[in-house]
Amino acid sequence: MLKVMLVDDEPFITQGLKVLIDWEKEGFEIVKIANDGEEAYEYLKENDLDLIISDIKMPGMTGIELLEKVREEKLSDAYFVILSGYSDFSYTQKAIWYNCMDYVLKPVNKSDLITVLKKVSESSEQEKLKKLHTNKTEKAxxxxxxxxxxxxxxxxxxxxxxxxxxxxxxxxxxxxxxxxxxxxxxxxxxxxxxxxxxxxxxxxxxxxxxxxxxxxxxxxxxxxxxxxxxxxxxxxxxxxxxxxxxxxxxxxxxxxxxxxxxxxxxxxxxxxxxxxxxxxxxxxxxxxxxxxxxxxxxxDIEFNKNQSGEMLCKNSLDKLILAIEQNDEKAMKNSVDAFYEEIKKSGRSNDAINLNINYLLFQLIHIATKQDNNVNQEEILTYISEQSFDNSFSRGSSEHLLEFSKNYAIYLQQLRKTTVGDVFTQVEELVKEHYAENLNLVEISKRFYINNSYFGRIFYKKYGITFKDYLTVHRVNVACNLLLTTDMRVADIGEAVGYKDRDYFIKKFIEKKGCTPAKYRKSHAQ
Structure with missing residues (x-):
């Protein structure tokens, strides 16, 4: 609802305006009736309005003087409509000068008032859209x-x-x-x-x-x-x-x-x-x-810096990093044991373990990035750490760190053999050879030591479809070949390409080819 103030020194005029039309139906609400310009002026100091309808001739402050003060003092951006029984053009000129929206002669006609209100509504909506656009531009x-x-x-x-x-x-x-x-x-x-x-x-x-x-x-x-x-x-x-x-x-x-x-x-x-x-x-x-x-x-909480100035166990960690790079399990265990023994002897807190592990993780990220800077290392760390975690021991324990180290060593070894681009090639070959088997993104991601969520996204970026759809397309294409080159039954063909459920196979076939397998065989045979 747009808020309206009526200003006139004659009460029967304001009361007449109030009942002349259904203000709510037009989208307006009369929130204030002022008896003169001074009262209206004081009200505007504390309140926001959308429309002011004011008589032009009033004792004290006239409607034109009210409009002048409101505009010069930037007291309100409300639309202003002047009412008067005087058709003197000089009043109109001054009202227009101070950005008055309209000038209506008394007695006010119902249709004239509604026309003015519609004009105000349209202008208000345009201003809102303009302001919204401006705000969005400024925000961007x-x-x-x-x-x-x-x-x-x-x-x-x-x-x-x-x-x-x-x-x-x-x-x-x-x-x-x-x-x-x-x-x-x-x-x-x-x-x-x-x-x-x-x-x-x-x-x-x-x-x-x-x-x-x-x-x-x-x-x-x-x-x-x-x-x-x-x-x-x-x-x-x-x-x-x-x-x-x-x-x-x-x-x-x-x-x-x-x-x-x-x-x-x-x-x-x-x-x-x-x-x-x-x-x-x-x-x-x-x-x-x-x-x-x-x-x-x-x-600040997760990496609470110890105020006693704890030092890095750099020698132990550097040996562990080297063992991980070389995939030497025995050296990894010795390095992990040496690291925790050093922590224990020094009397450092558990928070010190986190500080040292930070150093280890940064070094490992750097090593992996040198192998392939396209791999999302954040998701790889999350994936390998979750694979290493076992509920039988707490996170950050020596067992967890050792298991993590072993898995990361395998990951680095795999990364040296193949980049993400090579993985796509291998996945394509995997689908060609094993399309009839229960292939899924999770198992494939594990095979190549790539986080399944990350791999799912980069797969979609490369092929424009999900892995699941990619597999379906390949299966349906193989089925098309069997339909045209053999006399196998539709159900047998579905099972041959990986669908044990005949109805599900037909559904997927229709999705990709737009017709049933039987119709496809008949139409292409002709």
Whole structure:
């Protein structure tokens, strides 16, 4: 509803206007009736309106004087309509000068008033659309600059522009918000669509801080949303940022009906250091498999730096790295035992183990990246760590580290033999030779030591279809050949290409060829 104020010193005029039409039906609500210009002026100081309909001749402040003060003092952007029994053109000229929308003579005709209101409604809608477009353009412009700052690719002008547009406090954190989903078959376009929905949900929940929200597209395999947290945001949450973020997370889950997770970067001072907080988020993300499962991961907690100045067990870890590179299981066990013995003797806390493992993981990532920089190392670490984990011992234990080391050594060995491009070739050959077997993306991913979710996405990017569809197409093509070159029954052909259920085979055949196997055989035979 558009809010309206009627201004006239004659009560019977305002009452007559009030009952002349069905204001609600036209999309308007009369929220104030003022008896003169002064009363209207005072009301506008404290209240927002969409439309002011005012008499032109009133004692004290006239309608023209009210319009003049409102416009010159920028008190309101409300549309202004002047009512008068005087047809003096000089009044009209002055009203137009101060951006008066219309000028209506008394007595007011019902149809004339409705015409004016429709004009106001249309103008209001156009202004809203224009403002929405402007806001979107400005948001996209700001987001581009903010992304550059977050990635550390900025100059002085970038910083100045961001700070001029945003209320950034001294204490900042980068927060990565994402949907937790282990569905390996979900396609890239669907993941991007879901990221857009998450982005819009963030705008809805964090509407007061919409400028602080950005797409996290630095990595093409990232489907997260970035949020710049400032310390003042948690003022209503006992000044605890984790309570504020948990409130946001739960509301996002309510909107999306999906599990939402957050990774919170370290606290930094100053806009120019946001890239450090962003970097700490990526570090923590790459090592989540070594941490207990939770909804919100906070860098400061997960990597609590020991104040006693604990040192790296570099010699033990370097020996372990070398053993992993050489795939020497005996050397790996000795190095892991030596590492934990050193930790035990030094009396260092369990947090020190995490600090040392960080060093190990970074070195391993570097080694693997040199082999093939197209592989998503974050997902590989997660995958191998989960494969190594056993509920009989805690994460971070020597057994877990040893098992992880063995699996990573095998992964490196496989990586030396083949790149992702070679994997596609091998998968094609695998399908050609074993299409009738129960092939699936999970088992194939394990064979090549590639995370199934990641492999599913890169497979779709290369072929334009999921692995499941790729297998179906190949099976149907083989079936077509058998239909034309043999007299096998349809059910037998279906079983020969991997479908034990005749009806399911026919359904898949129709999906790919547009007709039944029997019709295909008959039409092509003719």
């Amino acid at each position: 412009y700001l987001e581009r600059y903010l992304t550059s700052v977050v990635l550390g690719k900025f100059d002085k002008n970038d910083i100045e522009y961001v700070e001029s547009q945003m209320d950034l406090s001294w204490n900042l954190r980068y927060v990565s918000i994402f949907i937790d989903d282990e569905n390996a078959e979900i396609e890239d376009k669907d993941l991007r669509e879901r990221q857009k929905k998450l982005y819009n949900a963030c705008l809805d929940v964090l509407k007061d801080y919409s400028n602080n929200i950005i797409f996290d597209n630095a990595d093409e395999n990232s489907y997260a949303i970035g949020f710049i947290y400032c310390d003042y945001m948690s003022n209503g949450y006992n000044s605890k940022f984790d309570l504020f973020l948990e409130y946001v997370r739960k509301h996002l889950e309510g909107l999306l009906q999906k599990k939402v997770m957050m990774v919170v970067g370290k606290n930094v001072n100053g806009t120019e250091n946001l890239c450090q907080s962003y970097g700490s988020v990526n570090i923590l993300k790459s090592q989540l498999a070594f941490h207990d499962k939770k909804e919100i991961y906070i860098y």
